[in-house]
Amino acid sequence: MPHPLPWYIAGPLIGLIVPALLLTGNKAFGISSNFRHICAAVAPCGIDFFRYDWKRLGLWNLVFLGGVFTGAALAAYFAPPTIQISARTVDALRAIGVRDFTGLAPHDVFAWSALLTLRGFACIVVGGFLVGFGTAYAGGCTSGHAITGLADRQPASLLAVCGFFAGGLMATYFILPRIL
Amino acid sequence: MIAYFLLGCAFGAVFMEAEVISWFRIQEMFRFDAFHMFGIIGSAIVVAGLSLTAIRSLNLRDAGGEPLTLEPKPLGSGVRYVTGGTIFGLGWALTGACPGPLVAVIGSGMPVMIVALASALAGTWVYGLLRPRLPH
Numbered sequence: 379m380p381h382p383l384p385w386y387i388a389g390p391l392i393g394l395i396v397p398a399l400l401l402t403g404n405k406a407f408g409i410s411s412n413f414r415h416i417c418a419a420v421a422p423c424g425i426d427f428f429r430y431d432w433k434r435l436g437l438w439n440l441v442f443l444g445g446v447f448t449g450a451a452l453a454a455y456f457a458p459p460t461i462q463i464s465a466r467t468v469d470a471l472r473a474i475g476v477r478d479f480t481g482l483a484p485h486d487v488f489a490w491s492a493l494l495t496l497r498g499f500a501c502i503v504v505g506g507f508l509v510g511f512g513t514a515y516a517g518g519c520t521s522g523h524a525i526t527g528l529a530d531r532q533p534a535s536l537l538a539v540c541g542f543f544a545g546g547l548m549a550t551y552f553i554l555p556r557i558l
Numbered sequence: 559m560i561a562y563f564l565l566g567c568a569f570g571a572v573f574m575e576a577e578v579i580s581w582f583r584i585q586e587m588f589r590f591d592a593f594h595m596f597g598i599i600g601s602a603i604v605v606a607g608l609s610l611t612a613i614r615s616l617n618l619r620d621a622g623g624e625p626l627t628l629e630p631k632p633l634g635s636g637v638r639y640v641t642g643g644t645i646f647g648l649g650w651a652l653t654g655a656c657p658g659p660l661v662a663v664i665g666s667g668m669p670v671m672i673v674a675l676a677s678a679l680a681g682t683w684v685y686g687l688l689r690p691r692l693p694h
Contacts, residue, residue: 381575381577382575382576382577382583382594383572383575383576383577384576385576385593385594385595385596385597385598385601386597386601387576388572388575388576388578388598389597389598389599389600389601389602389605390601390602390604390605391568391572392569392572392598392602393601393602393603393604393605393606393609394605394606394609395565395568395569395606396606396609396610397606397609397610397612397613398565399562399565400613400618400626400628401613401618401626402561402562402565403561403562403620404620404624404626404627405562406628406629407606409656409657409658409661410656410657410682412657413657413678413679413681413682414682414686416679416682417679417682417683417686420679421683425683425686425687425689426686426689426690427685427686427689428683428686437559438559438562439562441559441562441563441566442562442563442565442566442569443566443658443661444563444566445562445563445564445565445566445567445568445569445570446566446567446569446570446573446658446661446662446665447566447570447661447662447664447665448563448566448567448570448665449566449567449568449569449570449571449572449573449574449662449665450570450571450573450574450579450661450662450663450665450666451570451665451666451667452567452570452571453570453571453573453574453575453666454574454665454666454667457574457575459574459575459577459580461577461580461582461583463580463582463583463585463586463591463592464586464591464592466589466591467582467585467586467589467591467592470589470591471582471585479582481668482577482579482580482581482582482663482666482668483580483581483582483654483663483668484581484582488581488668488670488671489670490670493670493673500652501652501653501654502653502670502671502673502674502677503673503674503677504649504652504677505648505649505651505652505653505674505677506649506653506660506673506674506675506676506677506678506681507649507677507678507680507681507684508645508646508648508649508652508681509646509649509650509653509655509656509657509660509674509678509681510649510677510678510679510680510681510682510683510685511642511645511646511649511681511682511684511685512642512643512644512645512646512647512648512649512681513642513646513656513657513678513682514642514681514682514685514686515638515641515642515645515646515685515692516638516639516641516642516643516645516646517631517638517639517642518631519646519656519657519658520599520650520656520657520658521656521657521658523631523639523643524599524603525599525602525603525606526606526628527631528603528607529602529603529604529606529607529609529610530607530610530628530630531607532630532631533633533636534630534631534632534633534636534639535631535639537633537636537639537640537643538639538640538642538643539643540640540643541639541640541641541642541643541644541645541646541647542643542644542646542647542650543588543647544643544644544647545643545644545645545646545647545648545649545650545651546584546587546588546647546648546650546651547588547647547651548644548647548648548651549588549647549648549649549650549651549652550585550588550589550651553648553651553652554585554651554652
């Protein structure tokens with residue numbers, strides 16, 4: 379298997395998930411809804427946003443997410459990737475303090491031992507919180523807005539995707555250089 | 559249900575093999591140093607868009623006779639999309655993962671990302687709590 383799987387194969391395969399879910403059961407592709415479903419299942423705490431029938435609306439999506447986990451685990455086991463990113467990115471990251479380039483993510487940041495350092499806490503704990511808060515506020519993530527929403531030419535999704543990039547660029551150029 | 563599981567597996571495996579779930583690939587994207595991620599997202603949008611056009615022009619329906627449709631997202635003032643989107647974007651670059659990859663990356667053998675996932679759930683929960691007070 380060539381690494382990485384070329385964009386012109388991976389992209390269309392990901393795009394086909396949208397019609398596949400519609401044809402399977404008239405479902406809309408969107409991963410971040412699962413965060414809401416899990417909250418509704420585990421800790422609704424009387425909050426309006428979590429008061430709905432999560433099993434009826436979201437069980438299929440949680441099963442789908444279980445598949446994503448399994449598929450990634452199988453792929454990692456049978457065809458582990460060897461990430462080779464652009465030399466320019468490597469230089470830029472090295473300049474701001476990244477030392478390890480061997481895995482999917484820098485091991486010196488994404489490790490249990492780094493959790494209580496500034497870089498580890500910011501990238502794992504704060505970053506995760508912002509992903510959950512932001513996708514719920516925006517009503518979707520890369521799958522629901524960037525792929526499904528833009529494919530459906532929805533203005534709301536275009537606004538959201540502009541936000542995704544605005545936030546991503548801010549973190550890349552202003553936050554990461556200060557914490558790594 | 560098994561169909562959703564298998565579709566999810568395919569999706570997760572493509573994520574992994576295309577390295578979409580790598581923090582390094584996300585950095586490469588936000589630094590505009592490679593076309594890879596843009597090619598993936600762009601071609602996914604084109605293929606999904608053409609499929610939606612085909613589904614609509616064929617007037618396909620589900621088992622209950624309902625047309626296959628996507629619910630449009632109400633635009634409103636747009637504040638929630640710009641603000642929420644920007645907050646998510648910050649988290650996307652920090653963790654190097656959007657929600658699907660956040661789960662996939664745990665499966666790929668980075669158990670520490672369970673903490674990021676738990677934190678994301680906390681983020682969604684706090685949004686639910688603050689929702690009545692936030693501009694939408």
